[in-house]
Amino acid sequence: MALTEKDVLYVADLAHLELTDEEVKKFVPQLDSILQYMQKLNQLDTTNVEPMAQVATATAENSALRPDQARRTFSQQDAMARAPEPGGGCFKVPRVIERS
Amino acid sequence: MDFTNLTIEDIQGILTRREASAEEITRAHFERIHQKDSDVRAYLSLCEDKALDQARRVDQQISAGEPLLPLSGVPVAVKDVIMTQGLPTTCASKILERYSAHYSATAVSRLESAGAIILGKTNCDEFAMGSSTENSGFFPTHNPHDLTRVPGGSSGGSAAAVAANLATVALGTDTGGSIRQPAAFCGVAGMMGTYGRVSRYGLVAFGSSLDHIGPFGRSVRDVARVMKAIAGRDPLDSTSADVPVADYENALDGRVRGLKVGVPGEYFEGLSPEIGRNIEKGIALFEKLGCEVKPVHLRHTEYAVGCYYIICTAEVSSNLARYDGVRYGYRSPEYSDLRDMYRKTRNQGFGAEAKRRIMLGTYVLSSGYYDAYYLKAQKVRTLIARDFVEVFDEVDVIITPTSPILPFKLGERVNDPLQMYLADIYTVTASLAGIPGISVPCGKSKGDPSLPVGMQILAKHFDEARLLQVADAFEKAGGFEVA
Numbered sequence: 001m002a003l004t005e006k007d008v009l010y011v012a013d014l015a016h017l018e019l020t021d022e023e024v025k026k027f028v029p030q031l032d033s034i035l036q037y038m039q040k041l042n043q044l045d046t047t048n049v050e051p052m053a054q055v056a057t058a059t060a061e062n063s064a065l066r067p068d069q070a071r072r073t074f075s076q077q078d079a080m081a082r083a084p085e086p087g088g089g090c091f092k093v094p095r096v097i098e099r100s
Numbered sequence: 101m102d103f104t105n106l107t108i109e110d111i112q113g114i115l116t117r118r119e120a121s122a123e124e125i126t127r128a129h130f131e132r133i134h135q136k137d138s139d140v141r142a143y144l145s146l147c148e149d150k151a152l153d154q155a156r157r158v159d160q161q162i163s164a165g166e167p168l169l170p171l172s173g174v175p176v177a178v179k180d181v182i183m184t185q186g187l188p189t190t191c192a193s194k195i196l197e198r199y200s201a202h203y204s205a206t207a208v209s210r211l212e213s214a215g216a217i218i219l220g221k222t223n224c225d226e227f228a229m230g231s232s233t234e235n236s237g238f239f240p241t242h243n244p245h246d247l248t249r250v251p252g253g254s255s256g257g258s259a260a261a262v263a264a265n266l267a268t269v270a271l272g273t274d275t276g277g278s279i280r281q282p283a284a285f286c287g288v289a290g291m292m293g294t295y296g297r298v299s300r301y302g303l304v305a306f307g308s309s310l311d312h313i314g315p316f317g318r319s320v321r322d323v324a325r326v327m328k329a330i331a332g333r334d335p336l337d338s339t340s341a342d343v344p345v346a347d348y349e350n351a352l353d354g355r356v357r358g359l360k361v362g363v364p365g366e367y368f369e370g371l372s373p374e375i376g377r378n379i380e381k382g383i384a385l386f387e388k389l390g391c392e393v394k395p396v397h398l399r400h401t402e403y404a405v406g407c408y409y410i411i412c413t414a415e416v417s418s419n420l421a422r423y424d425g426v427r428y429g430y431r432s433p434e435y436s437d438l439r440d441m442y443r444k445t446r447n448q449g450f451g452a453e454a455k456r457r458i459m460l461g462t463y464v465l466s467s468g469y470y471d472a473y474y475l476k477a478q479k480v481r482t483l484i485a486r487d488f489v490e491v492f493d494e495v496d497v498i499i500t501p502t503s504p505i506l507p508f509k510l511g512e513r514v515n516d517p518l519q520m521y522l523a524d525i526y527t528v529t530a531s532l533a534g535i536p537g538i539s540v541p542c543g544k545s546k547g548d549p550s551l552p553v554g555m556q557i558l559a560k561h562f563d564e565a566r567l568l569q570v571a572d573a574f575e576k577a578g579g580f581e582v583a
Contacts, residue, residue, distance in 0.1 A: 008459070015417060015462040016424070017455055018443035026452075031459060033518050038406045038464075041476050044483065051478030052485060054309050054339075055295035055534030066335060078202050084431035091426050094438045 172215030195449030205302025222257030252285030277527025284554020295534030299334030357390030362495035417461030
């Protein structure tokens with residue numbers, strides 16, 4: 001496998017990153033060498049091995065559950081206070097639906 | 101008297117005997133920070149007024165004859181990925197440059213309820229991603245033992261602050277070694293508890309199945325005191341464990357005779373000979389203390405770096421999706437539409453390593469590669485975790501070097517991310533298995549400059565008391581200064 005510029009641009013698009021040409025040139029060999037290194041894992045036979053998604057400790061399962069009750073966290077004012085562009089109690093973003 | 105090189109017990113003795121006030125001790129720390137931190141650059145922000153208020157409150161409690169709390173009057177530094185109400189919390193990222201937290205992490209509120217005085221927020225690699233603190237979006241931190249070298253990372257600011265006496269203790273975070281490795285590089289003690297031991301409510305997420313909050317200190321007893329204060333179940337973090345917290349300081353009884361200490365051969369391949377020499381002296385010290393040293397094998401160690409970087413980057417790509425310029429943080433000033441705003445915001449806001457990891461994580465999770473990378477890594481993670489379960493049937497603790505390399509020069513490794521990742525080999529294994537680990541100083545290298553060497557001690561799940569007992573016995577036997 002060799003990673004191409006096209007692959008890097010495709011992944012950047014999935015990740016909502018707009019990379020500069022310079023960044024793309026730098027990332028192709030860097031990401032390629034890291035991904036190739038990661039393929040070392042294929043040396044291991046993992047047939048019948050369960051995937052580990054989380055560290056399962058004795059009590060983790062029960063303690064993850066709690067009653068589903070509403071509780072007060074932050075006021076709307078608090079939640080909006082750090083928005084780059086708040087307005088009318090909303091987060092303003094560029095128009096996504098065109099007027100017909 | 102210098103108040104900045106003291107242990108927690110020293111500080112509390114001074115307060116109890118009324119030899120100095122908490123305010124004087126706090127002021128002494130800020131004076132030192134103002135003198136020294138222009139060289140070390142451990143702190144991103146200070147909260148002097150708030151700290152002095154807190155200190156005066158402690159002094160009032162003492163005047164009123166109230167007993168001291170476990171951390172009353174103790175100056176603490178907090179890594180800037182941990183939320184502190186009303187204070188900046190930037191994650192050392194331009195994307196959160198002007199962000200201040202509107203609530204505190206549970207670990208921070210527990211420190212404050214125990215009487216601690218927060219001095220400020222420390223520098224780190226952006227979003228805790230890195231091993232040198234050079235990935236900070238603002239400036240690098242310098243190693244107090246040699247200012248031309250890195251302090252390690254990602255919690256380099258917290259480690260350097262404690263090493264340079266700019267705080268008595270500090271909070272850091274560890275995902276693949278980010279407490280233990282900078283502790284080793286800066287010659288202090290740094291601990292990561294079992295996965296779930298410390299609540300992560302208010303920790304800005306990086307790798308959710310791997311992230312931990314933990315303490316730095318200049319003595320094992322200080323680390324034990326802070327660990328006790330922050331550990332335990334928190335209803336606000338569903339991954340925090342409902343397991344009783346032992347009295348860690350009670351465990352520091354020096355009774356290590358007869359304990360079985362495992363030494364895995366896989367951790368002594370390809371490391372700096374200087375480090376190998378010191379660790380072997382450290383191991384000899386355990387024999388002198390009456391421990392039984394046994395060779396053990398952790399057979400899947402060589403796969404750990406690959407496994408770790410697949411899993412952590414996958415989690416990064418999910419966790420960093422929230423930085424989109426909508427609800428908080430930076431927003432690009434110019435864009436054509438919503439999608440363009442996301443893309444420009446993220447490209448201008450994130451640094452190179454954050455982008456690299458988002459890219460890697462997006463790739464390994466993407467259609468057609470998920471099974472080959474992500475699922476494969478989760479299976480290998482099972483094998484790595486099993487290695488530890490088997491070895492802990494035979495031994496009480498495992499001893500390894502913390503890092504295969506000594507603190508390196510600033511700029512020396514930034515252009516080779518794979519080399520940087522490979523140096524995490526001795527720390528990522530415990531992170532994947534979710535077991536607790538501590539790094540303690542194990543003498544210094546012989547060359548010029550003479551640089552700190554760190555020894556890692558690992559124990560089984562929730563055996564923090566054993567880990568601290570062994571680390572403390574090592575410290576008391578002079579292990580921190582082996583030569």
